[in-house]
Amino acid sequence: MSEGLVKSVPAGFRAAGVTAGIKASGLPDMAVLAADVPCAVAGVYTTNQVCAAPVKWCRALTPCGDGRGVVINSGNANAATGEQGLADAKRTAAIAAETLGCKPEQVLVASTGVIGRLLPMPVIERGTTAAIAALSRDPAAFEAAARAIMTTDTRPKVVNLRKAIGAADVTLLGIAKGAAMIGPRMATMLGFLLTDACVRPDDLRSILAFATDVSFNCLSVEGHASTNDTVLLLASGQGKPLEGAELETFAKLVQEACQALAMAIADDGEGSTHFVTIDVLGCRTRDEARAIARTVAESALVKTAIHGADPNWGRIVSAAGYAGVPFEESQLSLSINGVVVYDRGTPAVIDEQALSASIRSQRPVDLVLQFTLGSASSRFWTCDLTAEYIHLNADYTT
Amino acid sequence: MSEGLVKSVPAGFRAAGVTAGIKASGLPDMAVLAADVPCAVAGVYTTNQVCAAPVKWCRALTPCGDGRGVVINSGNANAATGEQGLADAKRTAAIAAETLGCKPEQVLVASTGVIGRLLPMPVIERGTTAAIAALSRDPAAFEAAARAIMTTDTRPKVVNLRKAIGAADVTLLGIAKGAAMIGPRMATMLGFLLTDACVRPDDLRSILAFATDVSFNCLSVEGHASTNDTVLLLASGQGKPLEGAELETFAKLVQEACQALAMAIADDGEGSTHFVTIDVLGCRTRDEARAIARTVAESALVKTAIHGADPNWGRIVSAAGYAGVPFEESQLSLSINGVVVYDRGTPAVIDEQALSASIRSQRPVDLVLQFTLGSASSRFWTCDLTAEYIHLNADYTT
Numbered sequence: 001m002s003e004g005l006v007k008s009v010p011a012g013f014r015a016a017g018v019t020a021g022i023k024a025s026g027l028p029d030m031a032v033l034a035a036d037v038p039c040a041v042a043g044v045y046t047t048n049q050v051c052a053a054p055v056k057w058c059r060a061l062t063p064c065g066d067g068r069g070v071v072i073n074s075g076n077a078n079a080a081t082g083e084q085g086l087a088d089a090k091r092t093a094a095i096a097a098e099t100l101g102c103k104p105e106q107v108l109v110a111s112t113g114v115i116g117r118l119l120p121m122p123v124i125e126r127g128t129t130a131a132i133a134a135l136s137r138d139p140a141a142f143e144a145a146a147r148a149i150m151t152t153d154t155r156p157k158v159v160n161l162r163k164a165i166g167a168a169d170v171t172l173l174g175i176a177k178g179a180a181m182i183g184p185r186m187a188t189m190l191g192f193l194l195t196d197a198c199v200r201p202d203d204l205r206s207i208l209a210f211a212t213d214v215s216f217n218c219l220s221v222e223g224h225a226s227t228n229d230t231v232l233l234l235a236s237g238q239g240k241p242l243e244g245a246e247l248e249t250f251a252k253l254v255q256e257a258c259q260a261l262a263m264a265i266a267d268d269g270e271g272s273t274h275f276v277t278i279d280v281l282g283c284r285t286r287d288e289a290r291a292i293a294r295t296v297a298e299s300a301l302v303k304t305a306i307h308g309a310d311p312n313w314g315r316i317v318s319a320a321g322y323a324g325v326p327f328e329e330s331q332l333s334l335s336i337n338g339v340v341v342y343d344r345g346t347p348a349v350i351d352e353q354a355l356s357a358s359i360r361s362q363r364p365v366d367l368v369l370q371f372t373l374g375s376a377s378s379r380f381w382t383c384d385l386t387a388e389y390i391h392l393n394a395d396y397t398t
Numbered sequence: 399m400s401e402g403l404v405k406s407v408p409a410g411f412r413a414a415g416v417t418a419g420i421k422a423s424g425l426p427d428m429a430v431l432a433a434d435v436p437c438a439v440a441g442v443y444t445t446n447q448v449c450a451a452p453v454k455w456c457r458a459l460t461p462c463g464d465g466r467g468v469v470i471n472s473g474n475a476n477a478a479t480g481e482q483g484l485a486d487a488k489r490t491a492a493i494a495a496e497t498l499g500c501k502p503e504q505v506l507v508a509s510t511g512v513i514g515r516l517l518p519m520p521v522i523e524r525g526t527t528a529a530i531a532a533l534s535r536d537p538a539a540f541e542a543a544a545r546a547i548m549t550t551d552t553r554p555k556v557v558n559l560r561k562a563i564g565a566a567d568v569t570l571l572g573i574a575k576g577a578a579m580i581g582p583r584m585a586t587m588l589g590f591l592l593t594d595a596c597v598r599p600d601d602l603r604s605i606l607a608f609a610t611d612v613s614f615n616c617l618s619v620e621g622h623a624s625t626n627d628t629v630l631l632l633a634s635g636q637g638k639p640l641e642g643a644e645l646e647t648f649a650k651l652v653q654e655a656c657q658a659l660a661m662a663i664a665d666d667g668e669g670s671t672h673f674v675t676i677d678v679l680g681c682r683t684r685d686e687a688r689a690i691a692r693t694v695a696e697s698a699l700v701k702t703a704i705h706g707a708d709p710n711w712g713r714i715v716s717a718a719g720y721a722g723v724p725f726e727e728s729q730l731s732l733s734i735n736g737v738v739v740y741d742r743g744t745p746a747v748i749d750e751q752a753l754s755a756s757i758r759s760q761r762p763v764d765l766v767l768q769f770t771l772g773s774a775s776s777r778f779w780t781c782d783l784t785a786e787y788i789h790l791n792a793d794y795t796t
Contacts, residue, residue: 050719050727080715080727082744115712116745181699181713183720222698224713225720300620300698300783301579301791308792314513315579315622317478321448322581322623329448329478346480347514385698386792387785393699394706394784 005146005158006139010171010196012036012236015141016134017148020127022075022113022120030127031145033192034069034100034135039236041067041108042204044212046229052079053089054109055230061105063201067234068106070192071096071128072149074177078111078119079227088119095125099132110190110230112151112177146175149190152392153179157264159257166246168237170197172253176231176261180270180393182221183298191216191231191261197250198237207251208233215258218290218380221269222389223298231258266381267363271388274306274365278380282371286378288325292369293380295323303385309360311352313341320369333370344372403544403556404537408569408594410434410634413539414532415546418525420473420511420518428525429543431590432467432498432533437634439465439506440602442610444627450477451487452507453628459503461599465632466504468590469494469526470547472575476509476517477625486517493523497530508628510549510575510588544573547588550790551577555662557655564644566635568595570651574629574659578668578791580619581696589614589629589659595648596635605649606631613656616688616778619667620787621696629656664779665761669786672704672763676778680769684776686723690767691778693721701783707758709750711739718767731768742770 012035020030043062045055061067071092078085093107100107111119135141146156159174178189199207212231233254242250267275278296283289296302299319305312313334320332330345337358340348359365365384412432420427441460443453459465469490476483491505498505509517533539544554557572576587597605610629631652640648665673676694681687694700697717703710711732718730728743735756738746757763763782 048716048719049723049725050715050730077712080712080740080743080745082727084744114710115716116740118745181716224697224699224717227712227716227719299622300787301622304788304791307788310793312512314475314478314625317448318446318513318579318625319622321446321625325447327447329480332448342478342514345478347478347516385788387788389698390702390705390783390785390788393702395708 003143005156006142006173007160008162008171009137009139009142010173010194010236012039012196013194014135014137015145016131016136017144018127018131018134021123022073028148029073029075030131031072031148032069032131032135033145033194035067035234035236037236037238038066038068039234040065040199040201040204041232041234042201042208043230043232044209046226048225048227050080050227052077052111052228053081053085054078054111055228056086057089057093058108058230061108063205065201066106067108068100068102069096070108070110070232072110072190073124074149074151075113076111076117076119077113077115077228079115081118084118088121091121092124092128095128096132099129108232112149112190112228115227142173149177151177152270153177154268157261159260161253161257163253165242165249168197170195170250170253172257174257174261176265178265179268180221181224181226182219182265183223183225189226189229189265193233193254193257195235196237197235198239198241199235199250200241203247204233204235207254211255211258214255215262218378219262219266220294220297220382263381266383269383270392271386272383273386274384275363276306276365276367276382276384279368279377281368281377282373283376284374286376289376289378290380292320292323292325293378295319297380297382300385306359306365307384307386309356311336311341311355316367317342327371327373331372335368337366401541403554404540404571405558406560406569407535407537407540408571408592408634410437410594411592412533412535413543414529414534415542416525416529416532419521420471426542426546427471427473428529429470429546430467430529430533431543431592433465433632433634435634435636436464436466437632438463438597438599438602439630439632440599440606441628441630442607444624446623446625448478448625450475450509450626451479451483452476452509453626454484455487455491456506456628459506461603463599464504465506466498466500467494468506468508468630470508470588471522472547472549473511474509474515474517475511475513475626477513479516482516486519489519490522490526493526494530497527506630508588510547510626513625540571547575549575550668551575552666555659557658559651559655561651563640563647566595568593568648568651570655572655572659574663576663577666578619579622579624580617580663581621581623587624587627587663591631591652591655593633594635595633596637596639597633597648598639601645602631602633605652609653609656612653613660616776617660617664618692618695618780661779664781667781668790669784670781671784672782673761674704674763674765674780674782677766677775679766679775680771681774682772684774687774687776688778690718690721690723691776693717694765695778695780698783704757704763705782705784707754709734709739709753714765715740725769725771729770733766735764
């Protein structure tokens with residue numbers, strides 16, 4: 001099963017991915033990421049008012065300096081499950097803690113799958129124990145974990161970076177899942193980042209918050225913010241924490257990893273045939289630029305036009321127009337795959353056939369909305385909307 | 399062609415619908431609604447920053463007390479067309495004014511169709527003249543106008559009401575179009591209401607603004623706010639304007655007409671197989687209730703679940719959770735077609751097969767989200783999302 005996605009495992013971590021039996025498909029559905037020593041942990045979570053039990057559990061525990069592991073299941077979101085759901089999340093942490101030799105409060109949990117169903121606890125208990133028994137520092141074990149957290153993903157999402165920071169040779173390994181219900185507002189789907197850098201919990205939290213904001217928060221498949229969005233960053237490094245310029249270098253490494261995972265999620269959007277990058281340039285603020293990018297990214301009319309290789313750019317400028325950001329039409333120009341189609345409020349003369357062919361011929365599509373309002377910008381990632389997305393989602397639980 | 403949709407024509411109006419030749423399909427594409435006497439006119443328009451030239455023209459002219467007619471074309475939106483677009487809108491009004499014997503500023507214009515193309519002015523000029531020559535007070539002429547403003551609509555949308563108000567026997571006739579790019583924020587698509595009531599322009603404006611807010615603003619197909627949204631209300635009545643309780647009775651009549659047209663648009667949503675009514679009850683404010691209803695209505699995951707007759711209610715409560723309205727899960731219950739599926743934060747025990755069958759067996763679907771936050775509510779209309787919608791929109795301009 002190993003595709004060689006993982007080259008360098010950060011010191012101090014082991015992983016496992018197993019088949020517990022939650023999914024009817026018989027595919028792997030539980031993973032554990034374990035730290036050999038207490039490590040710094042930061043987390044960012046969904047802002048959905050209906051948030052999953054594991055999100056409530058993790059939110060109460062992070063940031064912290066003594067995390068020992070994360071138990072993750074796919075196939076069941078443990079969301080909208082009331083008090084019983086919270087008890088089940090805590091029970092999962094307690095089972096893992098017993099075997100890992102720590103307190104339940106040192107174990108984080110995450111779930112993804114169908115909303116509104118109670119966890120099958122006997123299955124979860126057996127799966128947790130089996131995964132901990134299988135823990136290994138072999139790269140293949142981390143890849144198995146990346147596969148075990150997948151739901152409708154067609155492939156595992158892994159990022160693996162190394163960088164010399166001061167005297168330290170820092171390794172960063174991240175895994176993520178998500179192909180639908182992707183419309184993060186403050187965090188996103190599931191993402192787990194492991195590093196052997198030594199970083200204080202508070203620094204880790206602010207680094208992760210910013211990295212998430214310029215990566216997972218710039219991502220949408222269909223704009224539906226999940227109940228389970230969780231990104232955790234665990235740092236196992238011992239000794240003197242990173243400071244100053246070294247900390248900034250580490251923060252950039254985390255951003256790079258988060259952006260790679262966010263792009264991988266958009267590129268694996270359910271049923272998609274195109275991966276779309278939207279650059280909104282020349283705005284007053286980054287928030288305004290992102291609001292415009294998000295509105296364009298979430299328009300079903302824009303997404304279906306791209307799917308049809310249809311250079312119907314009126315749908316793009318009209319989506320920008322209802323993003324809640326004031327502008328004059330003469331302050332906007334638009335290009336698609338490098339071709340200017342709308343020039344400061346006026347339609348440009350274009351070869352529609354050639355532009356359509358350029359969209360049809362490749363998976364990536366680039367949209368650039370150039371404003372003359374200021375100097376702030378935002379880059380956003382999404383995918384097109386296809387009949388296959390409809391088929392996948394018209395019959396998911398029953 | 400007449401289906402008998404129009405029974406009572408308000409006094410003082412004539413109409414026509416003709417084929418000018420804008421649409422490649424050869425279907426009717428221009429309509430004129432003309433008033434024999436100067437009449438009171440109110441309008442509400444899109445809040446999109448990229449708004450069509452005819453919207454700019456109308457917005458500058460309403461409310462007014464001396465309107466003489468409306469020229470409408472389908473097949474071309476005259477939006478994102480710069481200065482030339484505005485000149486073309488004005489020229490259209492001028493041509494009509496010449497034949498009607500009034501000033502251009504007494505003629506309103508509206509357009510719907512593809513964005514970003516200049517109007518074919520020779521065709522528009524011939525069509526305007528032909529439509530004015532064909533003006534008639536025959537009910538069939540108003541039905542022809544309702545057909546001529548259609549784009550991807552599968553049927554004309556007409557509402558025709560009569561009510562005794564004080565000494566007056568008031569007739570109200572409304573027509574509308576729209577099947578996609580439907581996500582009104584302050585107004586919507588195209589809607590035209592004619593009445594023989596006598597109402598002051600300022601009263602007409604406030605009556606129309608409120609009626610629009612509880613009708614077209616509670617409607618979404620895919621949430622993409624159009625550049626051309628326009629609703630106009632023309633009142634031809636002469637003599638003493640309605641006041642007090644009579645004015646309120648008239649306002650309710652206008653609301654009823656607007657809601658009937660809004661429901662007709664949702665029910666004709668592109669590719670739809672279900673018409674969905676969402677009631678959000680027990681909220682702090684009507685705006686909060688509507689924000690939740692809109693978020694549920696615009697979730698692709700909710701819409702595809704309904705299409706698949708899938709009682710996957712987690713998608714509905716999770717959509718409510720990211721609407722930006724604070725609540726606790728224990729303050730929310732949800733029912734689908736009368737079956738409680740989520741009861742104050744906890745999953746209810748349901749017969750999924752029976753609920754799925756109830757969704758599959760009928761076009762209307764009713765969702766009720768009951769909160770315990772207050773006493774405000776909102777009713778919202780939408781449709782499901784189908785592969786047919788994708789096919790219709792993946793290849794529209796090319």
